[in-house]
Amino acid sequence: MPQARRRAxxxxxxxxxxSETLGESLxxxxDGLKLKRSTYPYVDSTDKAHGLVQIINRSAEEDELRPIVFASIANQEVAEIIQTANALxxxxxxxxxxxxxxELGMEARHSVRSRVHNLERYDARMEAVNFSLNHDDGMSEKNLEDADVILMGVSRSGKTPTCLYLALQYGIRAANYPLTPDDLDTTDLPRMVKNHKHKLFGLTIQPERLHDIRQERRPDSRYANLNTCRNEVADAQAMFRRHNIPFTNTxxxxxxxxxxxIMQECKLKRRF
Amino acid sequence: MPQARRRAxxxxxxxxxxSETLGESLxxxxDGLKLKRSTYPYVDSTDKAHGLVQIINRSAEEDELRPIVFASIANQEVAEIIQTANALxxxxxxxxxxxxxxELGMEARHSVRSRVHNLERYDARMEAVNFSLNHDDGMSEKNLEDADVILMGVSRSGKTPTCLYLALQYGIRAANYPLTPDDLDTTDLPRMVKNHKHKLFGLTIQPERLHDIRQERRPDSRYANLNTCRNEVADAQAMFRRHNIPFTNTxxxxxxxxxxxIMQECKLKRRF
Incomplete structure (x- = not known):
């Protein structure tokens, strides 16, 4: 019988x-470590803590392997109960x-902080997410002026998820300029972004990978054709180089x- | 002269x-601790490490306060150099x-892991983000069938950022059903979501806050009017209660x- 997987x-x-961030990075x-994971958020009372200790102990017995507990618990009483479980x-x-x-000569609060004070952070995020969404694949001069950064690349090179992540994680207003075949036909920067050259950041991608992604979307189209992908990517990279636009391969x-x-290269500061 | 802020x-x-996530949670x-923050990613060579130690030491001297270093460094050689800095x-x-x-009887790799193996994770995320974006405020029966969860709420109650976060963080395909005044006029569930009742999750919001948000978008409109907000929120909550739809206040x-x-209440499992 194969050994049971250790529980995390x-x-x-x-x-x-x-606790997930910390645990996963550890x-x-x-290499090759397989764990059975479960997350227990909001363990914020001694009752819940005792209940969880029972669950952990039961799993230690059943698996005949000590579970690993990755805990980030501010409440000291709760933390101490969880520490009694049969686990690493x-x-x-x-x-x-x-x-x-x-070091600080201060006492930690040892309690969960209410989130009310975070309205500012929430607003900055909301605004940035809305900015990204409103300007996904269609924008005006005004929008480009308000943008913190403009991501430029061929269709399906990864602009949208990156814009959204910048918005959610850092409150950055990222606009998105999709390079069309027309844009790629000339050696100039697209007219719309010309005046915002200092905000541009290019995304490029392996043509084979681009082909796979586009193929899923529009199978056997000219758009998805490997040669189309190769030409578009080559033209886009040539444009980035010609105009000294920083870029990275996604x-x-x-x-x-x-x-x-992008935060580093464009020297952007988080907005919250 | 006011004391310099301690550096992090x-x-x-x-x-x-x-390191940012863990550091910030500490x-x-x-309460009231103010720090001057800087992030140094990709410190992955002994040269870069020595360079950073100089920067840290200089700031300790200038501020006459030991900086705090929050480090998550897998490479042991680099980690040991950073530890020599004059800092907590x-x-x-x-x-x-x-x-x-x-505990595991295994050796850690003590090195940064290449991300190539994470293509699967990237795909799951991309797919979920695209799912959310394609169905933001407009969807078909088919989309609702493919959704892992359907967030329902009045306009500006916070559906979109939540859908996107679910997509980016967990690879969850979250659809978004905006409750229109027409929907709120009847006691029935909206026709489109009726057959997917088990996937529904409601978002509600304080009418005053909703008013503020809508006011920014369309000042002094009927849409932003505090009474409109109060009525819509009350009707939406009544609908959630009547049909036993779990909901939360955003x-x-x-x-x-x-x-x-939402992950907990709807018993969703991350897709990567």
């Missing part, structure tokens, strides 16, 4: 996104809050990596 | 998003990788919190 619990008195360091405890707040308290990059590259 | 450095040999625990070092990998290695919640609430 991501536990938090908030959304659990921090797990990624072990990776407690993100336990270790670091203490060190920070000493093929093997995650949306996070693209966003960070 | 977020350092990583990758994007820096992990900083949030200290909060190293996410240092402490926990060791414990995990012991007013004081971040997009992350909304997404997690």
């Amino acid at each position: 619990f991501f536990v938090s008195d908030r959304t659990g996104i921090t 797990i990624e360091q072990f 405890h990776i407690g993100f707040f336990d270790v670091f809050l203490n060190r920070l308290e000493k 093929t093997h990059k995650s949306v996070e990596e693209l966003a960070v590259a | 450095f977020f350092v990583s040999d990758r994007t820096g998003i992990t 900083i949030e625990q200290f 070092h909060i190293g996410f990998f240092d402490v926990f990788l060791n414990r995990l290695e012991k 007013t004081h919640k971040s997009v992350e919190e909304l997404a997690v609430a």
Whole structure:
């Protein structure tokens, strides 16, 4: 009988996104490690904590393998209960809050913070998301003026998800300029973006990958044809080089990596 | 002269998003703590590490306050150099990788992982983002069938950013059903979503906040009128209650919190 997979619990008195982020970045360091994951957000009372300890202990018995608990729990009472579970405890707040308290000479609140104060952050995000959506594939001079950055690339090179990630993660207003075959026929920058050259960032992609993506969308079209993809990508890259527009290849990059590259290259500052 | 603000450095040999996420959740625990932040992603060579140590040390001298370094660095050589800086070092990998290695009886790779294997994840995200965008405010029966979840609420109640976050963070295909005044005139569920009742999740919002948001969009319109907002929100909530549709109030919640609430309530599983 194959051995049971070890279980990983991501536990938090908030959304659990921090404990997932931390846990996954640690797990990624072990090649071939397979875990059975579950996330328990909003464990914010001693009752819920005791209930979860039972679940963890039961799984330790059933699997005959100690689970791993990745915890980011601000509430100390809850945190201490979770620590009693039969598991390897990776407690993100336990270790670091203490060190920070000493260094800062301040006491940590050890409680979940209400989100009311974050309205500003919410507004900045909303505005940036709406900006991206309103100008996805169609924009005016005015919009380009308001943009923090303009992503330029051929159709399906990854502009839209990158714009949206920039909006959600950093509150950045990213516009999106799709290079059409007409644009690529000339050596000039497209008329609309010419006056905003300093805001331009180019996205390029492997023609084979572009072909696959377009093929899904419009099978066996001229649009998806591998030669079309090769020519468009070559023309776009030539345009970026000719006009000294910074650009990056999206093929093997995650949306996070693209966003960070753009923030750095264009010296953008998060809006919240 | 007012004291200089203490500096916080977020350092990583990758994007820096992990060190920012973890760092911010620690900083949030200290009320009133003001820091001057800078992020250094892709510190992936000993040269870059030595360069950054100089920057950190210089800032410690200038500010006469030790900076705080939030580091998530997989490469051990680089990590060790950064640790020599004159700063409080909060190293996410240092402490926990060791414990995990012991528990698992495996060695961590201690190096940045190439992202090539993540094509699957990228595809799931792209697909979900495209799904959301294609069906934002206009969809067919077919789309609703393919959706993992359908967010329903009055105009500007927060559906779109939540759909996009679900797509980017979890690869979830979230459709978006805007409740029109016509929909709200009857006690029935809207015809289009009737057959997908089990996928519905409602968003509601404080009428005053809705008024503010709509006012920005169409000042002094009937649409933005506080009474209109009150009536629409009341009708929408009545509809959710009548048909037992789970719902949440978006007013004081971040997009992350909304997404997690929906994942939980609708028992959704991430697609990557």
